[in-house]
Amino acid sequence: xxxxxxxxxxxxxxxxxxxxxxxxxxxxxxxxxxxxxxxxxxxxxxxxxxxxxxxxxxxxxxxxxxxxxxxxxxxxxxxxxxxxxxxxxxxxxxxxxxxxxxxxxxxxxxxxxxxxxxxxxxxxxxxxxxxxxxxxxxxxxxxxxxxxxxxxxxxxxxxxxxxxxxxxxxxxxxxxxxxxxxxxxxxxxxxxxxxxxxxxxxxxxxxxxxxxxxxxxxxxxxxxxxxxxxxxxxxxxxxxxxxxxxxxxxxxxxxxxxxxxxxxxxxxxxxxxxxxxxxxxxxxxxxxxxxxxxxxxxxxxxxxxxxxxxxxxxxxxxxxxxxxxxxxxxxxxxxxxxxxxxxxxxxxxxxxxxxxxxxxxxxxxxxxxxxxxxxxxxxxxxxxxxxxxxxxxxxxxxxxxxxxxxxxxxxxxxxxxxxxxxxxxxxxxxxxxxxxxxxxxxxxxxxxxxxxxxxxxxxxxxxxxxxxxxxxxxxxxxxxxxxxxxxxxxxxxxxxxxxxxxxxxxxxx
Numbered sequence: 001x002x003x004x005x006x007x008x009x010x011x012x013x014x015x016x017x018x019x020x021x022x023x024x025x026x027x028x029x030x031x032x033x034x035x036x037x038x039x040x041x042x043x044x045x046x047x048x049x050x051x052x053x054x055x056x057x058x059x060x061x062x063x064x065x066x067x068x069x070x071x072x073x074x075x076x077x078x079x080x081x082x083x084x085x086x087x088x089x090x091x092x093x094x095x096x097x098x099x100x101x102x103x104x105x106x107x108x109x110x111x112x113x114x115x116x117x118x119x120x121x122x123x124x125x126x127x128x129x130x131x132x133x134x135x136x137x138x139x140x141x142x143x144x145x146x147x148x149x150x151x152x153x154x155x156x157x158x159x160x161x162x163x164x165x166x167x168x169x170x171x172x173x174x175x176x177x178x179x180x181x182x183x184x185x186x187x188x189x190x191x192x193x194x195x196x197x198x199x200x201x202x203x204x205x206x207x208x209x210x211x212x213x214x215x216x217x218x219x220x221x222x223x224x225x226x227x228x229x230x231x232x233x234x235x236x237x238x239x240x241x242x243x244x245x246x247x248x249x250x251x252x253x254x255x256x257x258x259x260x261x262x263x264x265x266x267x268x269x270x271x272x273x274x275x276x277x278x279x280x281x282x283x284x285x286x287x288x289x290x291x292x293x294x295x296x297x298x299x300x301x302x303x304x305x306x307x308x309x310x311x312x313x314x315x316x317x318x319x320x321x322x323x324x325x326x327x328x329x330x331x332x333x334x335x336x337x338x339x340x341x342x343x344x345x346x347x348x349x350x351x352x353x354x355x356x357x358x359x360x361x362x363x364x365x366x367x368x369x370x371x372x373x374x375x376x377x378x379x380x381x382x383x384x385x386x387x388x389x390x391x392x393x394x395x396x397x398x399x400x401x402x403x404x405x406x407x408x409x410x411x412x413x414x415x416x417x418x419x420x421x422x423x424x425x426x427x428x429x430x431x432x433x434x435x436x437x438x439x440x441x442x443x444x445x446x447x448x449x450x451x452x453x454x455x456x457x458x459x460x461x462x463x464x465x466x467x468x469x470x471x472x473x474x475x476x477x478x479x480x481x482x483x484x485x486x487x488x489x490x491x492x493x494x495x496x497x498x499x500x501x502x503x504x505x506x507x508x509x
Contacts, residue, residue, distance in 0.1 A: 002088035004081050005046040008074070009038050011323065013287030037061045040323075041070040043077035048088060055095075055138075056080075064137045076130035082109075083131060095140055102131070102144040110154065121154025128152055163398040164405050166488040166500045170207060173392040174200055176369050177362025183369060194345055197269045199358050201261040202342060206399035208258035210407075210444050211239065213396035215252075217352030218243045218322035219341045221330070222295060224262060225254050235259055238301075240318045243325075249318045250445045262341070274337045277347025283336055288327045291336055303328065322352060355396050366391045392499050400444070405498070408440050409488070 010016075015030055023029045038044070038061065045056040059065055060077075068076065086105050087097055109119050109127070119127075128147040135143050145152050165173065175181040178199045180191030193199070206216050225237035234253045241249040277283060290305035290313065304314035305328065315324075326349040328339040340349035367376060370391040441448075492500035 002085050003048055004084045004088065006043045006077050006081050007046060009033055009040050009042045009044065011040040039066070041073060042066075043073060045077070045081070045084070059134060059137055062137055064133055075126065076133065079127040079130040080134055083127075094134065095138055097135070097140065097144045099142065099144050106145075124154045163393065163395060163401060164498045165392060165394055165398060165402050166485075166492060166498065167402075167406060168485060168488075168501050169392050169499050170203075170394070170399075170402065172501055173362065173366060173394050174203060177365045177392075177394075178203065178358075180365075181369075195269060195358075197261075197265045198342065199362075201258070201265045202355065202358075203399060204258040204261050205254060206396060207403055209252050209254040210400050210403035211252055212245065212400060213355055214322060214352045215239050215243055217342060217350070217355055217396075218325055220325060220328065220339045221266065221341050222339070223317075224341070225252075225259055228256070233257070238318075240320060242319050242321045244445065246445065248445075252445075253443065266341075270341075270343055273343050273345055273347040274332070275334070275347075278334050278337070282347060283329070283338075289329050289336065290327045291329050291331060292339060325349075359395055363391075363393050366393075404440050404444055407443060411439055 010030075012030075018029060021027075026032045036057075042060050044060070045053045047053050065073065065076075083097075083105060084094060086108070087094055087101065090101065092101065106124065106128075108115055110121070110124050111118065125147065128145050131145050132143065132147045135145065147153060175185070178193070179196060180188050180193060182188050202216065205211070206213075209216065219239075223237060223240075225235035227237070228235050233256050235256060236251055236253050239250055239252050241247045244250065283289065288307070290307050292303055292305050293312075294304040295317075296302045296304075301317040302314055303317050303320065304312070306312050320328075326338075326340055329336040330339050338347070338349055342350045344350050344354075375390070488498070489500055492498040
């Protein structure tokens with residue numbers, strides 16, 4: 001047997017009911033785990049002989065690993081576990097690994113035709129980074145793999161988790177997947193969703209703002225944008241650096257309509273969930289609650305609170321991670337209520353990663369409604385070639401990609417119509433004032449323009465201001481101007497990866 005396991009240290013209050021006699025001779029397991037320096041979310045590697053690997057435990061507690069973000073810890077640990085199993089099948093420990101062993105492992109992971117689940121170059125580069133960190137910490141030399149070496153990196157590293165939907169295709173996906181509509185466009189008999197307003201407003205906020213799942217999913221109620229742009233239909237707010245990937249606070253923009261939908265959720269479904277939770281005493285049983293006493297404003301907003309034991313504390317809003325935010329409560333008319341915006345039916349803060357489940361269920365419902373019974377019987381991993389494109393598929397990050405694509409095309413259209421540029425003038429305008437690419441990069445919060453082009457706008461990365469609307473008649477020619485739906489439909493036909501209603505209908509016919 002060469003099977004390794006990874007278990008994760010739970011968050012406070014989420015250990016479940018532990019036996020009074022203790023676990024494996026340890027009377028107070030949470031206290032013992034904390035005493036040896038493990039934090040919530042840290043991995044514990046269990047060897048094939050069912051014993052905790054002490055060497056890897058030291059690695060997890062090292063400064064090289066413990067300073068990683070929690071999601072990175074989970075990803076790296078999952079990658080390392082697969083390598084450990086491979087090496088164990090050869091009777092080797094990770095300290096005995098050689099360059100040849102890692103070359104064989106890479107060949108199996110990326111190239112071997114016998115492997116039905118080969119990985120992409122992007123995934124290999126992430127794994128190589130995890131292995132490099134482990135081998136460097138363990139002083140295994142020569143390094144079996146080093147992500148800084150060109151030969152150890154995949155040359156075909158391009159993001160594969162990219163999905164674009166045009167605005168009207170998002171409408172179809174939302175209507176069918178989240179609102180329970182049938183092919184006829186009416187609500188299906190018996191459809192009931194107690195979280196429909198929450199789910200649809202979250203999707204619209206992400207589509208409007210381009211926020212990542214964790215960024216939009218960890219907003220507090222008082223962080224909703226309220227400042228309206230002058231002469232515009234957009235509001236702007238600030239997203240805290242602690243919940244962003246770059247750890248830098250930035251401004252984000254959301255449409256008035258999308259914020260209005262969120263406010264409707266706050267006043268309806270969210271209010272009802274809070275009322276039920278208060279009646280059941282759910283908040284009284286929470287292991288951690290910080291009641292907000294003050295929120296300062298200005299360039300560096302600060303939150304001050306008092307906990308259940310009367311201990312006063314405070315922190316800059318930008319430094320509060322998403323887990324700390326779930327402990328924050330406001331004094332409402334009927335008692336404390338969460339400051340966390342998105343709540344479960346039980347009135348408790350909804351973890352950001354639970355949105356994956358909402359999108360997954362919406363995708364399954366789209367398949368159920370838009371595919372035939374025979375097509376649904378085909379195993380999903382074999383279904384792509386036969387029914388590809390017949391049903392929309394979305395993830396939380398699809399909203400960010402789609403927002404980038406929409407804004408690029410909209411900005412080009414605005415330049416086209418607002419300034420009435422002829423074909424001859426467009427290139428000069430772009431050279432003088434810059435391209436819409438730079439504006440989209442700023443909206444997404446990217447530090448590098450190439451990230452925006454390669455990973456978010458790959459279908460149109462070859463297009464410039466002149467070519468995006470090249471087939472649309474210009475004002476000078478006095479002909480009808482192609483609308484945005486027409487532009488999206490044309491791009492979906494001419495480029496790969498964009499889901500549009502027209503292509504869905506053609507595939508289904």
